[in-house]
Amino acid sequence: MEKERGKKKKQKGTMFKRSLFAASAVFVIGATTVAAQNSDYFSMFFGHEGNAMDANQNSIKASKIVSGIEMEVEETIIGGKSALIIVSFEKQDGTAFSNNVKVPALELDWKQNASYMVDQQMTEDHKKLIAMFDIDTTKKIDGKKLKIMANKLVDESTDKVIADGPFHLSFEASESSSSKTIETNINLALSDAELSLQTINISANGIGVEGTRQDGKTGELPQSTPLLKVTTLDNHTFELKSGSTSTTETGFKWQFNLDEAGERLLLSNENIKSVTIDGHTIEVTKE
Structure with a gap:
């Protein structure tokens, strides 16, 4: 397993991703503050291209509250053996995070071979930490049960634990209607x-x-x-x-x-x- 600040590459079996973000300025390493309103979460990672994705994405709205933090699967784009999954973390009391809050360990738990990368960004109002999973698998994802796991939320500037987990959230994947x-x-x-x-x-x-x-x-x-x-x-x-x-x-x-x-x-x-x-x-x- 290789780790980079703010971006991770996970592997199981014989799958691999090759230069997925090579020479790319689309994904910014680290928890960059980017404006996002309503459900424009894909635009946080893809810029203006993400604004036109309403017809291609599914709103899952599976959620769970742990240690005063609501973890929610917001949106997915699923086609064949690949997927983009948006997950958010928000304080239950509605207050803002500091700018340096991150999840040190974000994992996809699925019994099939899967390779994925994760990026995290903070919304402009600091009220939601948004994570995006970019996934390849050996089998079709539609109809399968997926689990997203996070260990804790930490302020990276002080190493202070903001909320201790574990956070585990399962949901059934649904292929996008336009796929x-x-x-x-x-x-x-x-x-x-x-x-x-x-x-x-x-x-x-x-x-x-x-x-x-x-x-x-x-x-x-x-x-x-x-x-x-x-x-x-x-x-x-x-x-x-x-x-x-x-x-x-x-x-x-x-x-x-x-x-x-x-x-x-x-x-x-x-x-x-x-x-x-x-x-x-x-x-x-x-x-």
């Missing part, structure tokens, strides 16, 4: 692998491409990635880069969720007309 799964059959030859692609998962969290190796190296993840381009309904075309490569029960998955500059983004997936992978076009929405 799409498309079955395909594409044979792909990369520099290091012969592959067959079978499933395309499209959500605001990016485009997941699942497949299997056809060169006998079933225990190895491909090290290279194909060229993936997205065409919108107004015929604008742009490239997406892979932010992670992970194992699945039958093979592997690329999650394409970085722009051409390597910055993390959210997709307005309802406006996608087609996806092209190394010249193979998959129709997503008919005009």
Whole structure:
């Protein structure tokens, strides 16, 4: 397990995330103060892109109070084997936190193999500490029971414990209504692998491409990635880069969720007309 200040990478099994936030200014390390009103929590992590995500996210509203702190699963974006989960911590009496409050240990407890990263930010009024989980798994997440765990809230400037846990909150994952799964059959030859692609998962969290190796190296993840381009309904075309490569029960998955500059983004997936992978076009929405 690798740890960085304000951002963590967790691994189980043989999954890994590769350069998920490389060269990205979207996620700010540390508990940065960012304006957020109502349910604009995704905009805290993705800027203006997060403001347009209302149609793509589910409001879970599962909550639990421990030591005077309400822990709540606010919103999720789930598609196929990837998810974004927003969790908040708020004082029950409605008073503000200091700017340096963090949760030292935030965990996803799920019995399946999962790889995830976590970032924490404070709302502008200091009344909510917001955490976002960015998750890849080996199985579809929809309908599964997930548990978020936190050990305590601490003022990092003084090491004073603001509220002692543990905080454990379980909820049932529900796939976003705008997410799409498309079955395909594409044979792909990369520099290091012969592959067959079978499933395309499209959500605001990016485009997941699942497949299997056809060169006998079933225990190895491909090290290279194909060229993936997205065409919108107004015929604008742009490239997406892979932010992670992970194992699945039958093979592997690329999650394409970085722009051409390597910055993390959210997709307005309802406006996608087609996806092209190394010249193979998959129709997503008919005009």
